[in-house]
Amino acid sequence: MTSNQPTILVIDDEPQIRKFLRISLSAQQYRVLEAGNGTEGLAQAALAKPDLVVLDLGLPDLDGKAVLAELREWSTVPVLVLSVRASEGEKVLALDGGANDYVTKPFSIQEFLARVRVLLRQAGNGEQAPAQVSSGPLSLDFAYRRVSLDGVEVSLTRKEYAVLAQLARHLGRVVTQQQLLKDIWGPTHAEDSHYLRVVVGHLRQKLADDPAAPRFIVTEAGVGYRLREC
Known part of the structure; x- marks a missing residue:
């Protein structure tokens, strides 16, 4: 691992999805952190200050949009929503709520990785707001x-x-x-x-x-x- 290796936080309650993303992202030389619920995800985001957050909307303790709203109160970290909710209305609500991109499950890992690269590139070296x-x-x-x-x-x-x-x-x-x-x-x-x-x-x-x-x-x-x- 290198010191400038981007850190990606995956907030998803499905262990198999987290494992799949961990393997796929690690193969691209990203450092991967995981959280199985919204509360843990917010804590990890505050402590680790990741370069990107991958957020599921269907979490066991908080709806993903609530997690996004709380995160946006103190952080501008790029957020890529990854959800089975495919309706246009859900996408609009998430994007209006501060998400930077939206990918529906099931998904192409190559397209997902391309979107991750775009968001990290756009974020550049922007300074995060303090927690x-x-x-x-x-x-x-x-x-x-x-x-x-x-x-x-x-x-x-x-x-x-x-x-x-x-x-x-x-x-x-x-x-x-x-x-x-x-x-x-x-x-x-x-x-x-x-x-x-x-x-x-x-x-x-x-x-x-x-x-x-x-x-x-x-x-x-x-x-x-x-x-x-x-």
């Missing part, structure tokens, strides 16, 4: 959707986590109210700033963050919010 971000004693683990303050886990609602994660992905930079509203509530809510104010208020309460002297979430009046870099 964790910290602002002083506040830490976000994107892979596990976990927020901790002074080492103690903080329980957040989905919207609270989504807002904080979006700010963390732009650590130290202002994220506009409109961008947060469109990304989290949808494009029809771009002007519903009261939704955002309520969620930010709840976040500040849970993080013991005084809005008059914020440790973490800084309000940029009339513009948006910024997670302090410290």
